[in-house]
Amino acid sequence: MLDFDQADSSGSETKDRKLKLYSYWRSSCAHRVRIALTLKGLEYEYIPVNLIKGGQFDPDFKEINPMGTVPALADGDVVISDSFAIIMYLDEKYPEPPLLPRDLHKRAVNYQASSIVLSGIQPHQNLAVIRYIEEKINTEEKTAWVNNAITKGFTALEKLLVNCAGKYATGDEVCLADLFLAPQINGAINRFQINMEPYPTLTKIYESYNDHPAFQNAVPEKQPDAPSTI
Numbered sequence: 001m002l003d004f005d006q007a008d009s010s011g012s013e014t015k016d017r018k019l020k021l022y023s024y025w026r027s028s029c030a031h032r033v034r035i036a037l038t039l040k041g042l043e044y045e046y047i048p049v050n051l052i053k054g055g056q057f058d059p060d061f062k063e064i065n066p067m068g069t070v071p072a073l074a075d076g077d078v079v080i081s082d083s084f085a086i087i088m089y090l091d092e093k094y095p096e097p098p099l100l101p102r103d104l105h106k107r108a109v110n111y112q113a114s115s116i117v118l119s120g121i122q123p124h125q126n127l128a129v130i131r132y133i134e135e136k137i138n139t140e141e142k143t144a145w146v147n148n149a150i151t152k153g154f155t156a157l158e159k160l161l162v163n164c165a166g167k168y169a170t171g172d173e174v175c176l177a178d179l180f181l182a183p184q185i186n187g188a189i190n191r192f193q194i195n196m197e198p199y200p201t202l203t204k205i206y207e208s209y210n211d212h213p214a215f216q217n218a219v220p221e222k223q224p225d226a227p228s229t230i
């Protein structure tokens, strides 16, 4: 269940008052925000919400996010849920380094890639959905469902990015799309055992994420609520 007093911090230099991030170690949506916070050099308090034990349904947490999902961010009295809204808020409040390229086409590709992950893939692999399929049908159907969603999304992303990727998704600077892609690829590989061979562009940019400190710090196994053996 929720433990509002259990706090850990990460990130680098402090700016303004301390932000609070409601997170779960294995949540790909919270993972996106963890990368953004560290990229922007923002220190934050990590408040774990245990999704397996039902912390998202705790009335105290539902006051923070009535959708019963992580992440949520509290910036003083300002409370925002939904990773996209949080990341845009942070980018507007802390513009350096910027997450959106000036080039309008590249910017649109960033929105498109982020949207494929946030509305075309993640909702299909979300805990509530896969639990439902497993309970109502069986484990094989759950696995097939998730594989289908990830394969469809990754095929589209590979085609979208093959001609514009550099070190990262849309060039040699980290941009919005990378914050969505890194957690999604990480989960596909480590949680859902997806074969990445058909996606050489995604595989190449994932290697760059693994070399970048802000991405390294945000991975599930480094979070304070991660189990000691995964």
Ligand SMILES: N[C@@H](CCC(=O)N[C@@H](CS)C(=O)NCC(=O)O)C(=O)O
Pocket: 027, 028, 029, 030, 051, 056, 068, 069, 070, 071, 081, 082, 083, 084, 118, 126, 127, 128, 129
């Ligand atoms: N669009 C939302 C989706 C949030 C979401 O689905 N979060 C998942 C973890 S990645 C969750 O909290 N699931 C809880 C549940 O399924 O009960 C966002 O991007 O923040």
